[in-house]
Amino acid sequence: MSGIALVEQALNGLVIGSFYALTALGLSIIFGVLKIVNFAHGEFYMIGGYIYYLALAALGLPPVAGVVVAALGLVVLGGLVEWSLIRPVYTDKVDRPDEYAIMITFGLAILLQNLMLSLYGPWPLRPAPIFRGRVEIGELIISGDRLAAAAAAVVLIAVVLVILRATWAGKAVRAVSQNRKAAEVLGVNVGRTALLAFGLGAALAGAAGALIGPVFNVTPIMGIIPVVKAYVVVVLGGLGSIWGALAGGLILGQVEVFATVLIPDTSRALAYKDAYGLAVLVLVLLVRPQGLFGERRRLA
Amino acid sequence: MTLPTDVRVGLAAAALFVALPFAGLGDYWLYTLTIGFYYAILAASWSLLVGYVGRISFAQAAMSGLGAYTSVMTVLGLGWPVPLALVVGAAIAGALGLFIGWLSLRLHGPYLGLTTIAFAEILRIAVTAEHQWTRGSLGLSAAPLIDGATRPVLYFVALAVLIATVALLWAILRTRIGLFFQAIREDEEGAASLGVQVTLWKVVAFALSTAVAGLGGGLYAHVVGLISPTMMSLQEMGYVLAMAVIGGFHNIIYSALGGVLLQVLLEYLREIGEWRLAIFGLITILILRFAPNGLFGTLAALGAALRGRS
Amino acid sequence: MSAPLVLTRLSMRFGGITALDRIDLAVAPGEMVGLMGPNGSGKTTLLNVVCGYYRQSGGRVYLGDRRLDGRSAAQRARLGLGRSFQVTKVFRRLTVMENLLVPALTAWSLAPAAARAKAATVLAALNLERLKDARAADLSGGQAKLLEFGRMMMLDPKIILLDEPFGGVYPELKAFMQDHLRRWNAAGVTIVLISHDMGALFGLCPRVVTLAGGRVIADGPAEAVRRDPAVLDAYLGDHYAA
Numbered sequence: 001m002s003g004i005a006l007v008e009q010a011l012n013g014l015v016i017g018s019f020y021a022l023t024a025l026g027l028s029i030i031f032g033v034l035k036i037v038n039f040a041h042g043e044f045y046m047i048g049g050y051i052y053y054l055a056l057a058a059l060g061l062p063p064v065a066g067v068v069v070a071a072l073g074l075v076v077l078g079g080l081v082e083w084s085l086i087r088p089v090y091t092d093k094v095d096r097p098d099e100y101a102i103m104i105t106f107g108l109a110i111l112l113q114n115l116m117l118s119l120y121g122p123w124p125l126r127p128a129p130i131f132r133g134r135v136e137i138g139e140l141i142i143s144g145d146r147l148a149a150a151a152a153a154v155v156l157i158a159v160v161l162v163i164l165r166a167t168w169a170g171k172a173v174r175a176v177s178q179n180r181k182a183a184e185v186l187g188v189n190v191g192r193t194a195l196l197a198f199g200l201g202a203a204l205a206g207a208a209g210a211l212i213g214p215v216f217n218v219t220p221i222m223g224i225i226p227v228v229k230a231y232v233v234v235v236l237g238g239l240g241s242i243w244g245a246l247a248g249g250l251i252l253g254q255v256e257v258f259a260t261v262l263i264p265d266t267s268r269a270l271a272y273k274d275a276y277g278l279a280v281l282v283l284v285l286l287v288r289p290q291g292l293f294g295e296r297r298r299l300a
Numbered sequence: 301m302t303l304p305t306d307v308r309v310g311l312a313a314a315a316l317f318v319a320l321p322f323a324g325l326g327d328y329w330l331y332t333l334t335i336g337f338y339y340a341i342l343a344a345s346w347s348l349l350v351g352y353v354g355r356i357s358f359a360q361a362a363m364s365g366l367g368a369y370t371s372v373m374t375v376l377g378l379g380w381p382v383p384l385a386l387v388v389g390a391a392i393a394g395a396l397g398l399f400i401g402w403l404s405l406r407l408h409g410p411y412l413g414l415t416t417i418a419f420a421e422i423l424r425i426a427v428t429a430e431h432q433w434t435r436g437s438l439g440l441s442a443a444p445l446i447d448g449a450t451r452p453v454l455y456f457v458a459l460a461v462l463i464a465t466v467a468l469l470w471a472i473l474r475t476r477i478g479l480f481f482q483a484i485r486e487d488e489e490g491a492a493s494l495g496v497q498v499t500l501w502k503v504v505a506f507a508l509s510t511a512v513a514g515l516g517g518g519l520y521a522h523v524v525g526l527i528s529p530t531m532m533s534l535q536e537m538g539y540v541l542a543m544a545v546i547g548g549f550h551n552i553i554y555s556a557l558g559g560v561l562l563q564v565l566l567e568y569l570r571e572i573g574e575w576r577l578a579i580f581g582l583i584t585i586l587i588l589r590f591a592p593n594g595l596f597g598t599l600a601a602l603g604a605a606l607r608g609r610s
Numbered sequence: 611m612s613a614p615l616v617l618t619r620l621s622m623r624f625g626g627i628t629a630l631d632r633i634d635l636a637v638a639p640g641e642m643v644g645l646m647g648p649n650g651s652g653k654t655t656l657l658n659v660v661c662g663y664y665r666q667s668g669g670r671v672y673l674g675d676r677r678l679d680g681r682s683a684a685q686r687a688r689l690g691l692g693r694s695f696q697v698t699k700v701f702r703r704l705t706v707m708e709n710l711l712v713p714a715l716t717a718w719s720l721a722p723a724a725a726r727a728k729a730a731t732v733l734a735a736l737n738l739e740r741l742k743d744a745r746a747a748d749l750s751g752g753q754a755k756l757l758e759f760g761r762m763m764m765l766d767p768k769i770i771l772l773d774e775p776f777g778g779v780y781p782e783l784k785a786f787m788q789d790h791l792r793r794w795n796a797a798g799v800t801i802v803l804i805s806h807d808m809g810a811l812f813g814l815c816p817r818v819v820t821l822a823g824g825r826v827i828a829d830g831p832a833e834a835v836r837r838d839p840a841v842l843d844a845y846l847g848d849h850y851a852a
Binding site for chain 2 (some may be wrong): 661662663682683684685687688692693695699700701702703704708711712713715716717722761762764765
C-alpha cells in the first residue's frame with residue numbers, strides 16, 4: 001500500500017473512530033452511574049437523526065442549530081425515560097434490577113424503532129449535512145461532510161469532558177461512577193445524578209445521530225449498527241470508563257479500516273467488517289472484562 | 301390431585317388449537333397460527349433460560365436461524381430426510397449453545413447480554429457473508445416439511461412439535477433440575493454452598509434452550525419454505541423477547557402462549573401497519589414495569605385470588 | 611462420621627493485598643472453634659477459600675484425608691462442608707420448603723419424597739413448619755437465618771462454617787440458635803464460628819482462634835485467648851486506626 005493511501009485509510013479510521021467515540025461516550029456515562037447498558041441507545045441516536053431532519057426540513061433551522069435541538073430533545077426524552085422506567089432499578093422496586101434494566105431498554109428500542117417506522121416509514125431521509133463539499137490536503141481528498149461531522153464530534157466530546165471535570169454536576173456524575181455509596185454519604189443525590197447522567201448520555205446519542213445521520217441516511221433502523229459498535233467500544237475501553245470509550249472508539253475505527261484493507265479477499269473482508277469488533281468484544285469480555293483501560297477490581 | 305394452573309391453562313389452549321381446524325378456521329389463519337407455534341417454541345426456550353436460570357441471552361433468534369440453516373443445508377447437501385435434518389439443526393444449535401454457555405459462565409447481567417448479542421450478530425453476519433452456501437440475503441429455499449402437505453396438516457405437525465417441546469421442558473423443570481435452575485437464578489453462591497453444580501447446570505440450560513430454539517428454527521424453515529438472515533436479526537430477537545414478556549417469562553407455558561397470541565394479533569391488526577409493533581413495544585414496557593409476571597401470569601394470580609376469596 | 615479440617619500454609623492474595631498469610635489450622639472432629647479478629651483480618655476470606663469460592667494462592671485444605679482445594683464449592687458441600695453467610699443467601703423467590711429441598715436433592719440417590727420427609731423434620735426442629743409454603747423473601751431476618759441453618763443441616767454436614775450467624779438477631783432467637791449449635795455439636799458436627807459477639811463466641815467455643823492481618827495470632831483455650839496481649843493489641847490497634 002502506498003504512503004498516501006495509508007494516510008488516507010488512517011484518516012478515514014480517525015473520522016469513523018470519532019463517530020464511534022461520540023456514540024459510545026453517552027453509553028459509558030450511563031453505565032458509569034447506573035451500572036446498566038442502555039439497549040435503546042441506538043434508538044436515541046436514531047431519534048436524534050430525525051429531530052435534526054425535522055428541525056431543518058420543517059423549521060428551516062441551520063444545521064448547527066439542528067444538532068443543538070436534537071441534543072436538547074434527547075435530554076428531555078432521556079430524562080423522561082429515566083424518571084418513568086429506569087428509576088426502579090436503583091430504588092429497589094423490582095426483583096431483579098439487572099434483568100429488568102436490560103429488558104426494559106430493549107423493549108424501549110422496539111417501541112421507538114417501530115414508532116418512527118409508523119410515523120415516517122422505512123424510507124431513508126437525507127437532511128443537509130453541517131458542511132458540504134470536499135476538503136483537499138495535498139493529494140488527500142476527504143468528503144467534507146464526514147470531516148465536519150468528525151470535527152464537531154471532537155468539539156462535543158471536549159465540551160462533555162470539560163463539563164464532567166469542571167462543573168458540580170459533572171463531578172457528581174464522576175463521583176457516583178467511581179463509588180456510589182461514598183458519593184451518597186458525601187451528600188450527592190444519587191437519583192438526581194442518575195437523571196443527569198441518563199439525560200446527558202441520551203443527548204450525546206442524539207447529537208451523534210444528528211451529526212452522523214446526514215452523512216449516511218436517516219432511517220428508523222439507522223441506530224442498530226452504530227450502537228453495536230458502541231457496545232464494542234465501551235467494552236474495549238472498560239464499561240463506564242470515559243477515557244476508555246474515547247480510546248476504544250479510535251482503536252475500533254483503525255481496526256475496521258485496516259482489517260478491511262489488509263485482508264486479501266476484499267469482498268469477504270467487507271462482508272465481515274462488522275464482525276471484527278464483535279469478535280474483539282467477546283474476547284475482551286472473556287479475557288479482561290474490565291476492558292483495556294479499566295482497573296481490575298477485587299471480586300467480593 | 302388437581303393440576304397446577306399453568307398446566308390447565310396450557311391444556312385448555314391446546315384443546316382450543318386442536319379444535320380450531322374442525323370448527324372451520326380457514327387456511328390463512330391456520331398458517332398464521334402455525335407461524336405462531338414457531339414463535340411459541342422460541343419464546344418458551346428463551347424463558348427457560350431467562351425466567352428460570354436467570355441468564356439473559358439475545359442469541360435466541362440467531363440460534364433459531366442456525367438450526368434453520370443447518371437443517372435446510374443438511375437436506376440440500378446430504379439429501380437427508382427432513383425429520384433427521386431437524387434433529388441435526390437442533391443438535392448443532394445446542395452444541396454452539398453449550399460452547400457459548402461454557403465460555404460465558406463467569407459473565408452476568410449486561411456483560412452476558414452484550415456477549416450474546418455479539419455472538420448472535422457474528423452468526424448473522426457469517427450467514428449473510430457465506431453466500432456460496434447460504435445465498436446470503438437472497439435467502440435459501442427449504443424442502444417442504446412433508447411433501448404435498450396441506451396447511452391443516454402442517455398446522456397439526458407444528459402444534460404437535462410445540463406441545464411436545466413445551467411438555468418436555470415442563471417435565472424437566474418439574475424435576476430437581478428445575479429446582480437447581482431456580483436456585484442458581486436466586487443466588488449462585490448460595491446454591492453452590494448447598495452442593496448445586498452451578499457450572500454444569502448453567503451450561504446445560506444454555507444448551508437445552510438453544511437446541512430447542514434450533515429445532516423451532518428448522519421447523520419454521522421447512523414450513524415456510526424460504527429462510528433469510530433477517531430471521532436472525534436483533535429485531536426478530538426483540539419480538540421474541542416481547543412475546544415472552546407479554547405472555548409471562550417466568551413460566552414456559554405462558555411465554556409460549558404469548559408467542560401465539562402476539563403472532564395472531566400481528567396478523568389481525570395488519571391494517572394499522574407498523575403501529576402494532578410499536579404498541580407491542582409499549583405493552584412490553586408496561587408489563588415489565590407494572591405486571592412482571594406477564595399477561596397470563598397476572599391473570600392466573602388474579603383468578604387464584606378471586607377463587608380464594610369466594 | 612466426622613473428619614478433621616486441616617489447613618496448611620493457606621495463603622490468599624488479591625493483587626498486591628495479602629488477605630491470608632500462610633495460615634496453619636487444624637480443627638479436630640467434633641470441635642467447636644471460635645474465629646475472631648478485627649475487621650479485615652481475613653475471617654470471611656478464610657471461609658471463602660475453604661468453601662471454594664476463591665482459589666487459594668498457596669497452601670492446602672484437607673477434610674479428613676481428602677484434599678478439598680481444586681474441588682468446586684458444590685463438591686465440597688457434598689463432601690460435608692456446610693456454611694452460612696453473613697448476609698443470608700436464601701433463595702428469595704422459592705418457598706421455605708423448596709429452599710430446604712435444594713441441598714437434599716443434590717444427592718441424586720435421595721428420592722424427592724424422602725427429601726420432603728427429611729425437610730419436614732428439619733422444619734419441625736427449627737419451628738418453621740407453619741412457614742413451609744411462604745416465599746423466603748417474605749421471611750423476617752431472623753427466620754431467614756434459621757432457614758439458612760436448616761438448609762445447611764439438610765446436607766448432613768461433617769463440619770459447618772458460620773459467618774456472623776447472630777448479626778441482627780433478637781435475643782430469644784439467638785438463644786434458640788445457640789441451643790441448636792450445642793445440640794448439633796453434641797451430635798458430632800464440627801463447628802467453626804465467626805462472630806463479633808464475644809459473649810456468644812466465648813460462651814459456645816472452648817477453643818478460640820484469632821486472626822489479624824491475615825495471620826493466626828492466637829490459638830488456644832478461650833480463657834487464654836481472651837487474656838492474650840497480642841489479641842488485645844490487635845483489637846485496640848484496630849480501634850485506634852478507626
